Amino acid sequence: MSTKQNNLMIKRPAGRENVAMEEGEQLTVYHNHWLSKLCSRYFRTPRQTYIKLDPYGAFVWRHCNGQHTVADIARLMGEEFGEQAEPVLERLIVFLRMLLGRKLIVLED
Secondary structure, eight states: OOHHHHHHHTOEEEEOTTEEEETTTEEEEEOOSHHHHHHHHHHOOOSEEEEEOOHHHHHHHHHTBTTSOHHHHHHHHHHHHGGGGOSHHHHHHHHHHHHHHTTOEEEEO
């Protein structure tokens, strides 16, 4: 495992305040920034965005609360889904990078 991956394993992902899990496997992203509000008002852009998650993504999101490390989430995911989730670590890292890229989570030390 590379050093960068090792460092990621001890981080604690936490969802941002403007993102909430609604109705099982759906995330709601609220656009609260002043520019988003302005665009919503004048260009009729939506005030929130909905993201449908698969069961793996929903499981990971429920554990992105700042209490579990990435290693903990990988272990719990392996226990929950077993062979179906393999390769657990690679799948988890790709998903967390997607969430980070969309600024839906932060990684705490």
